[in-house]
Amino acid sequence: MSSLLTSSRVTPVDIAKELAFFAVLAVMMSIMILGVETVDRPTGLELALRWDLVLLAVCATVVGRLGLIVRREHLSRLLQAALIVISALMVFEMFVRFRDLDDRWVSPVTFDMATQSVGRAIFFICLIAIVFAIAYFSSAKGRPTGDEDESNKISARLQVAYRTNTKKVGMLGIAFFIIFPFIFGENRSAIDLATLVMIYIMLGWGLNIVVGLAGLLDLGYVAFYAVGAYSYALLSQHFGLSFWLCLPMAGLFSASFGIILGFPVLRLRGDYLAIVTLGFGEIIRVILINWYDLTGGPDGIASIERPSFFGLADFSRRVPEGVTRFSDLFGIEYSSMHRLIFLYYLILILALVTNFVTMRLRKLPIGRAWEALREDEIACRSLGINPTNTKLSAFAIGAMFAGFAGAFFATRQGFISPESFTFLESAVILAIVVMGGMGSQIGVVLAAIVMIGFPEMFRELAEYRMLIFGAGMVAIMLWRPRGLLSFRDPTILLNMSKKEKVAGEKS
Amino acid sequence: MTMLKIEGVHTFYGNIEALKGIDMEVNEGEIVTLIGANGAGKTTLLMTCCGSPQVSKGRILFEGTDISRMPTHDICRLGIQQSPEGRRIFPRMSVFENLQMGACTQDPKHFDSDLEMVFDLFPRLKERINQRAGTMSGGEQQMLAIGRALMGRPRLLLLDEPSLGLAPLVVKQIFETIKKINRENKVTVFLVEQNAFHALKLAHRGYVMVNGNITMSGGGAELLANPEVRAAYLEGGH
Numbered sequence: 001m002s003s004l005l006t007s008s009r010v011t012p013v014d015i016a017k018e019l020a021f022f023a024v025l026a027v028m029m030s031i032m033i034l035g036v037e038t039v040d041r042p043t044g045l046e047l048a049l050r051w052d053l054v055l056l057a058v059c060a061t062v063v064g065r066l067g068l069i070v071r072r073e074h075l076s077r078l079l080q081a082a083l084i085v086i087s088a089l090m091v092f093e094m095f096v097r098f099r100d101l102d103d104r105w106v107s108p109v110t111f112d113m114a115t116q117s118v119g120r121a122i123f124f125i126c127l128i129a130i131v132f133a134i135a136y137f138s139s140a141k142g143r144p145t146g147d148e149d150e151s152n153k154i155s156a157r158l159q160v161a162y163r164t165n166t167k168k169v170g171m172l173g174i175a176f177f178i179i180f181p182f183i184f185g186e187n188r189s190a191i192d193l194a195t196l197v198m199i200y201i202m203l204g205w206g207l208n209i210v211v212g213l214a215g216l217l218d219l220g221y222v223a224f225y226a227v228g229a230y231s232y233a234l235l236s237q238h239f240g241l242s243f244w245l246c247l248p249m250a251g252l253f254s255a256s257f258g259i260i261l262g263f264p265v266l267r268l269r270g271d272y273l274a275i276v277t278l279g280f281g282e283i284i285r286v287i288l289i290n291w292y293d294l295t296g297g298p299d300g301i302a303s304i305e306r307p308s309f310f311g312l313a314d315f316s317r318r319v320p321e322g323v324t325r326f327s328d329l330f331g332i333e334y335s336s337m338h339r340l341i342f343l344y345y346l347i348l349i350l351a352l353v354t355n356f357v358t359m360r361l362r363k364l365p366i367g368r369a370w371e372a373l374r375e376d377e378i379a380c381r382s383l384g385i386n387p388t389n390t391k392l393s394a395f396a397i398g399a400m401f402a403g404f405a406g407a408f409f410a411t412r413q414g415f416i417s418p419e420s421f422t423f424l425e426s427a428v429i430l431a432i433v434v435m436g437g438m439g440s441q442i443g444v445v446l447a448a449i450v451m452i453g454f455p456e457m458f459r460e461l462a463e464y465r466m467l468i469f470g471a472g473m474v475a476i477m478l479w480r481p482r483g484l485l486s487f488r489d490p491t492i493l494l495n496m497s498k499k500e501k502v503a504g505e506k507s
Numbered sequence: 508m509t510m511l512k513i514e515g516v517h518t519f520y521g522n523i524e525a526l527k528g529i530d531m532e533v534n535e536g537e538i539v540t541l542i543g544a545n546g547a548g549k550t551t552l553l554m555t556c557c558g559s560p561q562v563s564k565g566r567i568l569f570e571g572t573d574i575s576r577m578p579t580h581d582i583c584r585l586g587i588q589q590s591p592e593g594r595r596i597f598p599r600m601s602v603f604e605n606l607q608m609g610a611c612t613q614d615p616k617h618f619d620s621d622l623e624m625v626f627d628l629f630p631r632l633k634e635r636i637n638q639r640a641g642t643m644s645g646g647e648q649q650m651l652a653i654g655r656a657l658m659g660r661p662r663l664l665l666l667d668e669p670s671l672g673l674a675p676l677v678v679k680q681i682f683e684t685i686k687k688i689n690r691e692n693k694v695t696v697f698l699v700e701q702n703a704f705h706a707l708k709l710a711h712r713g714y715v716m717v718n719g720n721i722t723m724s725g726g727g728a729e730l731l732a733n734p735e736v737r738a739a740y741l742e743g744g745h
Contacts, residue, residue, distance in 0.1 A: 368608060368611070372600065379597065381557075382557055383580075383655070384581075384583035386578075
């Protein structure tokens, strides 16, 4: 070991100091969480000590850190890999023991459960790795990896490939989502999950207008989602209006709420704006809970009408007189999946409309004005842009899409209550936008899959999925602090002759 | 003919009186320079012309219209464009998008010819057309700020310290361009500068500002020769 270290710039003493520091840190962090456990014995609550877990945590930290030091000092690659693998194994062993501990009083861990969860975990990690690989290679500022020139070249080439083919990647994604039900046609939970992810993609794209383009930090976006959902639910219940009539109305209601919110916050920016929007989100939720006569309070609104097939046919098994059944309309056998698949396509179309409108707006003067406003408000004013109108339009259009998504949510669930519209939802949507890389449309899709899809997919892993989820978030913060796909392409490129281009690049 | 007329303007930041009754005018076709020490109120005066902060007392006339109560974005539609202090370009947008933003109040039919005009003045910008504006050098960003203002087809161009933080050679280049804009494009220029020597050499007329008051005015060359000005702004401070 010492012969290996002599070649580096750091002395063994430095390394020892660093390792000791991390060992102490690991002890401090793990001792209360892992080391002590309250156990419910017949004689009462007792403290059980699990020093082996603490020891494992410390060892894993030290070995892992050593691996990172080896990496930092560009020493043996093999040693580096070995150390990191050992560290990972220790972490794994720690989890297994921790899990044993958990279940000792509940049910013994069967071999099946263990293999299943390990398999799932590996699959999960692979998927995350793929997402990271895409994000890593697509970024212009891939982390400088020192002597790894070769991989840099590859990543640079892949970056260029991604950047020049963003459209194709997008098309590929759309194609995948379109054929998705054909692949998973009979799998109810897969379609359900895809629909859920799609709702969040749509919300993410909507919020992207407000946060990513106009740069207005909105922490109460879920309020507009709620307005959309309740306006459909109430209009449908009290006036018997159909979903197709209510959808645009829900959008309009939400947009007007966007303007109502927009007016008082016009002068605010940054954290102040965030606080006011947060408050607005809570106000809407509290009103929904307390206005019992109208909204049903915490009981919510149940048995909301399901959407028909564009008013032509119904998806239920038994339909009232004079109404066509969907399966009869096309002369196919009845299946309860039809409605789910229809809902999936509906949200897909809504989401794509959101995306399309956003992309178009970005190229129009209003979209450019939003972006300019995000960059520098004072400069905008002095160029003759009316910041009031610009901000209000961003709020209104962002809110409108949340309203559409809300109406869809209400019709899909058939039941809504204020519980669906808590601050946590706003935070998740904002996290999707921020994690995707502000303003990046494909980034939002990736982030929605990571944030919504993965945790749902791995429900069996119980609290471990949240652990992995947390680790994933930390990893994103470390490696992609500006979001998964954080670059902005100009909305327009001026074509130059090749000669001029070369000159431009050289100078 | 008087283009911009400032009459007894007072401006406050809270309780602090930044401008204490300014009277000055800019005639059509001129380059007028305002010099003064740090904190004299030069930038405040320029920003007051643009409506933020607003005038507390007195009034500002642009071609006979009182603009002292108008919001900034309406003032600029009258034909006043400014290149603000610190340039304030849009850093994450491309050079081309920045120029597009400059033209956002104008009829699109002028866009191509205006763009050509800006590129003639600043060939550098043409080379950088698709580059992110924030990644350019200070001098290039200054060119962009002026170019962006010109895309708004101003009749009066307000420039706030275009020489700030630039190398002497670049400063010279920028001042030459300002002269060219004034002469060839018939744009009246109101220039605020710390770099008194260059600015006065360029200007038809100049004003000297001290603590929110205009203390001296006269022709550019005349001020340049004035011993007081020389002592305070050209030779002093060492």
